[in-house]
Amino acid sequence: MKSKYISLAVTSTFLFVILALLPSTTFAQEGELQVVDEVIAQINDDVITLSMLKRETKERVDALKQAGSSEQEASAEVVKRRPELIATLVNEALLLQKGKELDLATEVEAEVNRRMLDVAKEQGITTIEKLEAAMREGGVDPVATRQTLRTELMKQAVIQQEVDRKVFFGWTMEELKKYFQEHQDKFRKPETVTISEIYLSAAGKNDAEVKARALELVRQLRAGADFAKVAGANSEREQNGVRIAPQTGGKVGTFEVPNLRAEIADTVKSVPPGGISEPLKFNDGYQIFRVDERTAVSSTATFNENQVREAMTMEQGTKAREDYLQGLRNEAYIKISDSYADAVYPILKITPEKTAENGIPAGGEQPGEKKKKGKLLGIFPKP
Numbered sequence: 001m002k003s004k005y006i007s008l009a010v011t012s013t014f015l016f017v018i019l020a021l022l023p024s025t026t027f028a029q030e031g032e033l034q035v036v037d038e039v040i041a042q043i044n045d046d047v048i049t050l051s052m053l054k055r056e057t058k059e060r061v062d063a064l065k066q067a068g069s070s071e072q073e074a075s076a077e078v079v080k081r082r083p084e085l086i087a088t089l090v091n092e093a094l095l096l097q098k099g100k101e102l103d104l105a106t107e108v109e110a111e112v113n114r115r116m117l118d119v120a121k122e123q124g125i126t127t128i129e130k131l132e133a134a135m136r137e138g139g140v141d142p143v144a145t146r147q148t149l150r151t152e153l154m155k156q157a158v159i160q161q162e163v164d165r166k167v168f169f170g171w172t173m174e175e176l177k178k179y180f181q182e183h184q185d186k187f188r189k190p191e192t193v194t195i196s197e198i199y200l201s202a203a204g205k206n207d208a209e210v211k212a213r214a215l216e217l218v219r220q221l222r223a224g225a226d227f228a229k230v231a232g233a234n235s236e237r238e239q240n241g242v243r244i245a246p247q248t249g250g251k252v253g254t255f256e257v258p259n260l261r262a263e264i265a266d267t268v269k270s271v272p273p274g275g276i277s278e279p280l281k282f283n284d285g286y287q288i289f290r291v292d293e294r295t296a297v298s299s300t301a302t303f304n305e306n307q308v309r310e311a312m313t314m315e316q317g318t319k320a321r322e323d324y325l326q327g328l329r330n331e332a333y334i335k336i337s338d339s340y341a342d343a344v345y346p347i348l349k350i351t352p353e354k355t356a357e358n359g360i361p362a363g364g365e366q367p368g369e370k371k372k373k374g375k376l377l378g379i380f381p382k383p
Contacts, residue, residue: 018382038085041344042335043093048086056085083343086336090348092155094328099154101162108153112146115153124240163324168313176308180301186311189298191257193268195289196227198251200238202285214279214286221276227290236285250290 038050051247078085084369099108111130120131132142173177180187198217202210217234221227232251233313257265267280268289277289329350336344345352366373 010308017316038337040340041336042333043090044097044332044334046093047098047127048089048093051284053082053086054090055193056089057082060085060093083340083347086344087341087347090344091325092151092328092332094152094325094332095155095158098162098328100315102158102297104154104157108150108157111153111157112149115149116146122240124190143339154266159321159324163321164313164317167317167320168309171309173305174307176196176312177303179312180303184301187301187303187307189302191297192254192295193257193260193291194254194293195252195254196231197290198245198250198288198290199229200234200279200286200288201236211281211285212280218288219281221290223289227276251292254293 016260039047040053041048060078061071062073065071066079069077101103116128117130120126120128123134125131125134131281135142135145155273169286178257198214200210200217217230221230231248235245236251237245257269259383261266263280264287267277268291271277271289271291273291273294275291277291279286279288327348334348334350341352
């Protein structure tokens with residue numbers, strides 16, 4: 001009995017097309033099929049193509065370049081990690097398939113719209129349609145952006161529903177209390193700090209001049225100048241294109257110290273209440289902080305059921321998520337092309353699927369009897 005799955009070892013180039021749908025221009029001459037794309041992997045009914053891999057590769061190279069790597073360094077690093085990238089795409093395909101099976105599309109689409117609307121509001125734009133028009137004017141494809149967001153939210157929704165929620169609610173009260181007793185340091189109220197800021201933008205300016213201005217403001221503040229007035233006159237923090245310090249006096253809020261960005265925490269850790277920090281340099285400018293108030297870490301731990309569940313989920317969630325993905329991989333039909341098989345299968349922790357095309361005898365177990373069946377994704381010309 002022939003397998004319903006495509007064998008990716010049939011030829012070095014694979015087709016992601018159905019011949020009946022191809023225009024006549026795809027034939028160089030009768031019976032000869034022109035190459036459209038190469039299939040890197042098949043995951044149940046879906047495929048990863050070479051063009052998809054190239055697109056993902058480019059995105060990662062661009063991200064490394066933005067982080068400071070050269071073109072050569074970024075390309076070399078991404079090429080070295082190509083098997084991991086293919087494995088990531090396999091996992092992504094499995095999560096998207098599971099999301100479809102769980103009928104999460106409507107919920108995810110609503111969240112996509114909500115987040116797009118949030119971005120519109122932050123930019124002072126009244127509708128999603130106007131936001132998309134502004135994106136197009138700026139050279140950003142709103143359709144591609146929505147699809148990227150849709151994909152990420154679908155993956156998150158599956159993990160949350162299938163793993164995190166089950167882990168979060170999976171412990172008994174006795175287990176929660178035992179964990180609390182053994183990890184009381186995690187449940188003491190941490191130190192908090194209330195801060196105000198003055199932000200000076202360095203965009204398009206001479207950095208040395210901006211730094212000198214920041215140091216001069218620090219001198220004035222430490223000499224007794226009113227922080228709210230100095231912030232109102234100088235801070236360049238904007239919201240919806242409008243400077244906010246004249247209204248807020250530079251107030252930012254109260255934060256748990258462990259949740260502060262590391263560089264901010266380091267900058268204010270020795271500043272007493274009412275004190276002024278040294279200017280802190282970021283890529284886009286300088287920040288000056290005043291510590292308005294501090295509260296010390298609590299000496300006693302307090303049991304809160306949700307906080308304990310959250311801590312246990314954070315601690316054990318990574319393994320639970322990986323175990324879940326491994327289960328999806330074990331139950332799926334996954335075929336990696338010969339060019340990448342030796343490097344990718346060990347990362348996925350699976351072995352190549354035996355099929356009728358690579359050695360299972362007639363009448364033996366066929367892919368799909370215990371695995372999910374895949375559809376015929378392409379038709380190869382008869383010899």
